[in-house]
Amino acid sequence: xxxxxxxxxxxxxxxxxxxxxxxxxxxxxxxxxxxxxxxxxxxxxxxxxxxxxxxxxxxxxxxxxxxxxxxxxxxxxxxxxxxxxxxxxxxxxxxxxxxxxxxxxxxxxxxxxxxxxxxxxxxxxxxxxxxxxxxxxxxxxxxxxxxxxxxxxxxxxxxxxxxxxxxxxxxxxxxxxxxxxxxxxxxxxxxxxxxxxxxxxxxxxxxxxxxxxxxxxxxxxxxxxxxxxxxxxxxxxxxxxxxxxxxxxxxxxxxxxxxxxxxxxxxxxxxxxxxxxxxxxxxxxxxxxxxxxxxxxxxxxxxxxxxxxxxxxxxxxxxxxxxxxxxxxxxxxxxxxxxxxxxxxxxxxxxxxxxxxxxxxxxxxxxxxxxxxxxxxxxxxxxxxxx
Ligand code: SAH
Numbered sequence: 001x002x003x004x005x006x007x008x009x010x011x012x013x014x015x016x017x018x019x020x021x022x023x024x025x026x027x028x029x030x031x032x033x034x035x036x037x038x039x040x041x042x043x044x045x046x047x048x049x050x051x052x053x054x055x056x057x058x059x060x061x062x063x064x065x066x067x068x069x070x071x072x073x074x075x076x077x078x079x080x081x082x083x084x085x086x087x088x089x090x091x092x093x094x095x096x097x098x099x100x101x102x103x104x105x106x107x108x109x110x111x112x113x114x115x116x117x118x119x120x121x122x123x124x125x126x127x128x129x130x131x132x133x134x135x136x137x138x139x140x141x142x143x144x145x146x147x148x149x150x151x152x153x154x155x156x157x158x159x160x161x162x163x164x165x166x167x168x169x170x171x172x173x174x175x176x177x178x179x180x181x182x183x184x185x186x187x188x189x190x191x192x193x194x195x196x197x198x199x200x201x202x203x204x205x206x207x208x209x210x211x212x213x214x215x216x217x218x219x220x221x222x223x224x225x226x227x228x229x230x231x232x233x234x235x236x237x238x239x240x241x242x243x244x245x246x247x248x249x250x251x252x253x254x255x256x257x258x259x260x261x262x263x264x265x266x267x268x269x270x271x272x273x274x275x276x277x278x279x280x281x282x283x284x285x286x287x288x289x290x291x292x293x294x295x296x297x298x299x300x301x302x303x304x305x306x307x308x309x310x311x312x313x314x315x316x317x318x319x320x321x322x323x324x325x326x327x328x329x330x331x332x333x334x335x336x337x338x339x340x341x342x343x344x345x346x347x348x349x350x351x352x353x354x355x356x357x358x359x360x361x362x363x364x365x366x367x368x369x370x371x372x373x374x375x376x377x378x379x380x381x382x383x384x385x386x387x
Pocket of ligand 1: 195196199219220221222223224225226241242243244247270271272273292293294297299304
C-alpha cells in the first residue's frame with residue numbers, strides 16, 4: 001500500500017474523528033482511486049484511507065489500522081449495518097429504509113437503500129465503482145433475501161446515471177410502505193426514485209397529525225410525499241407546488257396508491273416564487289407551509305441557494321400563512337450548518353414572534369458520523385408563528 005504523508009491539520013482532523021479528506025488540505029495528490037496508508041509528518045501511521053475525488057472531498061478515512069478491502073471486510077460492515085436496522089425490519093409500517101449510510105456505517109462513498117425486495121446502491125466516486133463487484137458479493141452474502149439491485153452513479157462518468165446491478169429486475173414502478181403510507185417508487189429512471197427516504201421523521205410527524213384538520217402548502221414538492229403524509233394524517237386539503245412537469249403524475253400516483261381522491265389536493269406546476277404572487281393575488285392562505293428546496297437550483301429566471309436565499313422563502317410564506325400557522329423549514333445542504341440555517345430563518349422572520357416547536361434531523365437508519373457536523377446534513381425546524 002502506498003504511503004501518503006499528511007500535514008498537521010489533517011492529522012488533527014483524523015484524531016478528532018473526521019472521516020472525509022478535503023482538497024484544501026492537500027497541495028497535490030499524486031495518487032488516485034486507491035487505498036493509501038496515511039502517515040504523519042513524523043512518520044507515524046494514522047491508518048488507512050482511500051483517495052477518489054467526488055462531489056464533496058477527495059477521499060475517505062476508513063480505519064485507524066492497516067486494512068485490506070476484501071469480501072470479508074465488507075461482509076462484516078454490512079452485517080453490522082443490518083444489525084443496527086432491526087427495528088425497521090420489525091416494523092409492519094416500513095418496507096423502505098437505508099441499509100448502509102457511508103461513513104456512518106464505516107465506509108464513505110457508498111449508500112445502500114432498501115425498497116421492498118430491491119436495493120439501490122448509490123456510488124459517489126470512481127474507487128467505489130471499481131470495487132462494486134466485491135461490494136455486491138458481500139452484500140448478497142448478508143442480504144440473501146434482497147431479490148435484485150440497481151446502481152446510481154453520483155460522480156462524473158461512466159455515461160449513465162442508473163443501471164441494473166444484480167439479481168432480478170424490479171417492476172418499473174411499485175409501492176413501498178413508510179410510516180404505514182404507500183408511495184410509488186421507480187428504481188431505474190435517473191437518480192431519483194420517487195421518495196427521499198431521509199425525510200422519514202418529518203413525514204411521520206405529518207402522519208401523526210401535525211396538520212390534522214388543516215390546510216397545507218408544500219413548496220418544492222417533487223412527488224408531493226409531504227402532502228400525502230399530511231393527507232393520511234387528516235389534513236383537510238393540500239397544495240403541492242413544483243416546477244417540474246413530471247412531478248404532477250408522480251404525485252398523483254402517491255395519492256392514488258393510498259386510495260385518496262384528488263378533489264382536496266391540488267398539484268401545481270409553477271415556480272414557487274411565482275406561486276407566492278399567485279396566492280397573494282387570489283387571497284389564498286394556509287395553516288401549514290412546508291419549505292424543502294434543493295440546496296442550489298438554477299432556472300431560466302433565477303438562481304436559488306439555501307445559504308443566501310432561504311430567508312426569502314420564510315418572508316414570502318409569512319404573507320400567506322394563517323394566524324397561528326406552522327412553518328416546516330427544511331434543508332439538506334451539508335455546507336449550511338444548523339446555526340447558519342437558523343440565522344437565515346431568523347432573517348426571514350424580521351422580528352415577528354414565533355416559537356420553535358420541534359427540530360428533526362436524519363432518521364436512525366441514516367447513521368452519520370457524530371464527530372463531523374456535515375455528516376448530519378438534514379435540518380428541519382417546525383415553527384409556530386404566534387401573531
Ligand atoms: N420536498 C421534496 C423534495 C424536493 S427536491 C420531497 O420531500 O420529496 C427539489 C424539487 O424542487 C425538485 O422537484 C425541483 O423540480 C423543485 N424545484 C427547484 N426549483 C424550483 C422552483 N424555483 N420552484 C418550484 N420547484 C422547484
